[in-house]
Amino acid sequence: xxxxxxxxxxxxxxxxIVQINCTYQxxxxxxxxxxxxxxxxxxxxxxxxxxxxxxxxxxxxSFLSRSDSYGYLLLQExxxxxxxxxxxxxxxxxxxxxxxxxxxxxxxxxxx
Amino acid sequence: NAGVTQxxxxxxxxxxxxxxxxxxxxxxxEYMYWYRQDPGMGLRLIHYSVxxxxxxxxxxPDGYNVSRLKKQNFLLGxxxxxxxxxxxxxxxxxxxxxVDGYTFGSGTRLxxx
Numbered sequence: 001x002x003x004x005x006x007x008x009x010x011x012x013x014x015x016x017i018v019q020i021n022c023t024y025q026x027x028x029x030x031x032x033x034x035x036x037x038x039x040x041x042x043x044x045x046x047x048x049x050x051x052x053x054x055x056x057x058x059x060x061x062s063f064l065s066r067s068d069s070y071g072y073l074l075l076q077e078x079x080x081x082x083x084x085x086x087x088x089x090x091x092x093x094x095x096x097x098x099x100x101x102x103x104x105x106x107x108x109x110x111x112x
Numbered sequence: 113n114a115g116v117t118q119x120x121x122x123x124x125x126x127x128x129x130x131x132x133x134x135x136x137x138x139x140x141x142e143y144m145y146w147y148r149q150d151p152g153m154g155l156r157l158i159h160y161s162v163x164x165x166x167x168x169x170x171x172x173p174d175g176y177n178v179s180r181l182k183k184q185n186f187l188l189g190x191x192x193x194x195x196x197x198x199x200x201x202x203x204x205x206x207x208x209x210x211v212d213g214y215t216f217g218s219g220t221r222l223x224x225x
Contacts, residue, residue: 008152033213042202043155045213087154099145099170100214104154 002026002092004103011109012078020073020106022088030091032064032071033100038084046073046086075108083110114138118203118217125193125224133188133220135203143206144186145170145214146178148199155202161186193224 004024012018022032031050035043047055049064049071061074075082085107089100116137125131135144142163147155157170159178167178175197177189186205190197200221204214 035214042216042218043204043214044216048213099157099160100155101157101171102147102154104152 002029002090002101004088004090004101006086006088006103006106008104009107009109011111012075014078014080014110014112016078017074017076018078018108020075020086020088020108022071022073022103024069024071024088024090024103026069026090026092026101028092032062033089033091034060034062034073035087035089035102036084037087037105043087078110080110080112083108116203116205116215116217118201118220120220121218122221123223125190125222127194127224129193130189130191131193131222132190133201133203133222135186135188135205135217136184137186137203137205137215138184139205139207139215140183141205141207141215142183143208144180145204145206146176146186146188147202147204148172149202149219150199158188158201193222195224198222198224 006022033048034046037043047062059076064071085105087102087105089102119134145160146158149155156172161167161180164183179187203217206214
């Protein structure tokens with residue numbers, strides 16, 4: 001099976017930079033994704049890393065290291081609207097199954 | 113474009129009742145999924161479909177059935193609802209294996225009393 005671990009809560013200051021870590025265990029996977037979910041809303045796709053390294057999309061960047069079974073989401077120039085839950089998710093392969101396995105989510109609190 | 117539409121948005125059921133949740137997408141996506149989200153548990157995959165006429169079990173399939181008779185629709189059925197099925201249900205769709213991300217519906221909040 002697959003499992004992902006991420007911190008349950010992170011607090012940061014408006015305008016600062018924050019990193020949300022994700023460690024995982026899996027026997028095989030295509031890549032690591034990140035999703036954002038505001039309270040009461042639907043998850044929205046942020047980024048996908050198929051290969052090791054950094055992917056940048058505006059203020060958000062995501063990193064993957066397959067050798068360390070580790071990834072992170074980096075948010076820069078934090079804004080109050082970034083207060084949300086962030087989920088890492090593995091697109092796993094093998095075993096005849098398909099789909100994303102999600103971590104339990106990190107609640108990001110932005111303070112003024 | 114509407115994207116992924118789920119109906120209903122809210123529902124209260126009595127234990128033992130049945131219901132069907134409807135998911136419709138207008139993006140011509142092959143893959144569709146049903147997840148449930150419970151506090152502190154993240155999203156867990158119930159069933160999924162890789163194309164019209166196909167369905168498969170996910171991580172937590174017990175107590176649920178699905179059908180994909182048309183490419184744009186994916187139905188989730190509860191034959192005999194139980195309080196443990198109280199949850200928020202999300203439908204999602206994707207074009208391929210996840211590079212472009214999943215598009216989620218706005219969710220159905222189901223309470224079983």
